[in-house]
Amino acid sequence: MNKPADTSFGNATAAVSLEVRNLRKSWGKTEVLSDVSFRIGAGGFLTLLGPSGCGKSTLLRLISGLDETSGGQILIDGRDVSKVSAADRNLGMVFQNYALFPHLTIEENIGYGLKIRKVDKTRRDKTIARVSDLMGLGPLLQRKPSQLSGGQQQRVALARVLVSERPLVLMDEPLSNLDAKLRTEIRSEIRSLNKTLGITVIYVTHDQSEALSMSDEVVLLNAGKIAQWGTPRDLYESPANTFSASFIGTPPTNLLEPADVALPENLGLDGGTALTDYLIGVRPETMCFPADGAAFTLTGRVLSLEYEGNVTLLHLEAASGAKVIVAHGGHDVPAPGAEVTVGWSHEATHFFSKKDGAAIRRKT
Numbered sequence: 131m132n133k134p135a136d137t138s139f140g141n142a143t144a145a146v147s148l149e150v151r152n153l154r155k156s157w158g159k160t161e162v163l164s165d166v167s168f169r170i171g172a173g174g175f176l177t178l179l180g181p182s183g184c185g186k187s188t189l190l191r192l193i194s195g196l197d198e199t200s201g202g203q204i205l206i207d208g209r210d211v212s213k214v215s216a217a218d219r220n221l222g223m224v225f226q227n228y229a230l231f232p233h234l235t236i237e238e239n240i241g242y243g244l245k246i247r248k249v250d251k252t253r254r255d256k257t258i259a260r261v262s263d264l265m266g267l268g269p270l271l272q273r274k275p276s277q278l279s280g281g282q283q284q285r286v287a288l289a290r291v292l293v294s295e296r297p298l299v300l301m302d303e304p305l306s307n308l309d310a311k312l313r314t315e316i317r318s319e320i321r322s323l324n325k326t327l328g329i330t331v332i333y334v335t336h337d338q339s340e341a342l343s344m345s346d347e348v349v350l351l352n353a354g355k356i357a358q359w360g361t362p363r364d365l366y367e368s369p370a371n372t373f374s375a376s377f378i379g380t381p382p383t384n385l386l387e388p389a390d391v392a393l394p395e396n397l398g399l400d401g402g403t404a405l406t407d408y409l410i411g412v413r414p415e416t417m418c419f420p421a422d423g424a425a426f427t428l429t430g431r432v433l434s435l436e437y438e439g440n441v442t443l444l445h446l447e448a449a450s451g452a453k454v455i456v457a458h459g460g461h462d463v464p465a466p467g468a469e470v471t472v473g474w475s476h477e478a479t480h481f482f483s484k485k486d487g488a489a490i491r492r493k494t
């Protein structure tokens with residue numbers, strides 16, 4: 131499983147870019163996607179991330195051509211395919227409900243698309259052998275799908291799409307049936323095949339760690355709208371709004387009333403910004419205890435402790451009653467009930483408008 135990908139199999143058709151412009155989708159009177167626009171370059175890996183029901187699968191189905199758009203455009207390599215049938219979009223798909231042919235062996239299932247496209251047998255066998263080896267399916271090739279576990283069947287579905295040599299592959303939560311160890315291994319396999327074969331991948335997940343670790347770019351959706359589109363680093367380090375700040379990161383960003391915080395004199399905000407206008411965002415892992423002369427400090431009472439191995443989560447209650455979480459890396463853990471002062475730097479501080487949740491950028 132840990133072998134580096136071999137480039138000798140698969141001559142993926144030259145990779146393609148994907149662009150979605152002002153895409154809309156309504157079911158009856160309910161609009162489930164509104165004005166969604168993003169693009170990913172050829173060979174890129176873009177993840178659609180968001181909570182359950184935000185429209186990720188709907189968006190993927192529109193890109194695939196399985197459902198019709200209610201407005202907007204989908205361009206593959208600059209060509210508008212919005213009205214082109216799914217079969218003519220030249221893309222591969224792995225969905226949550228992988229459908230394997232029950233009467234075919236695993237080997238035949240994986241090679242089905244190649245056979246249909248009349249790829250010669252020697253090349254087909256070589257490709258199947260290589261991908262099944264990478265996916266740990268080698269010993270299972272002669273079995274039927276019913277003789278495999280759910281996780282193994284899902285790996286077959288993935289292998290099948292990876293050997294299909296489509297330039298654009300859509301994946302909807304393809305790792306959801308796998309255990310944690312396999313997920314991590316297959317994540318890096320998918321990522322390495324994406325780069326080695328130059329396949330453009332659009333990947334759906336609600337798991338932010340999967341999204342951050344695999345993607346070149348992430349589109350974070352909230353209730354059918356894009357909350358933020360950027361690199362994993364953009365999303366983590368510069369959340370565009372309170373939704374993004376709260377969704378990305380475990381535990382989520384603390385959103386604090388300025389009244390709970392001892393603020394430095396110069397916040398770098400516009401002169402007109404009043405204390406009541408904004409919230410302060412700070413990630414638990416960027417806070418320190420003791421505060422040690424940090425620019426921002428907060429004093430609170432320790433409600434409880436959660437030992438996580440590498441860190442201990444300090445659950446604090448500020449004077450106002452607000453709950454705050456600090457990920458503390460040191461061994462000097464305070465006792466429950468103690469009053470403590472924690473701190474953080476200017477760089478760790480994010481400001482958000484209370485009105486609409488949007489990030490307030492500081493003056494440079």
Ligand SMILES: Nc1ncnc2c1ncn2[C@@H]1O[C@H](COP(=O)(O)OP(=O)(O)OP(=O)(O)O)[C@@H](O)[C@H]1O
Pocket residue numbers: 157162180181182183184185186187188189336
């Ligand atoms: N065929 C349909 N008819 C009516 N409403 C639908 C249909 N398909 C999806 N929806 C609605 O569209 C919204 C988005 O659903 P979608 O499956 O795209 O969300 P998701 O983000 O993929 O969720 P999950 O992570 O739970 O799979 C939901 O409110 C869902 O109920």
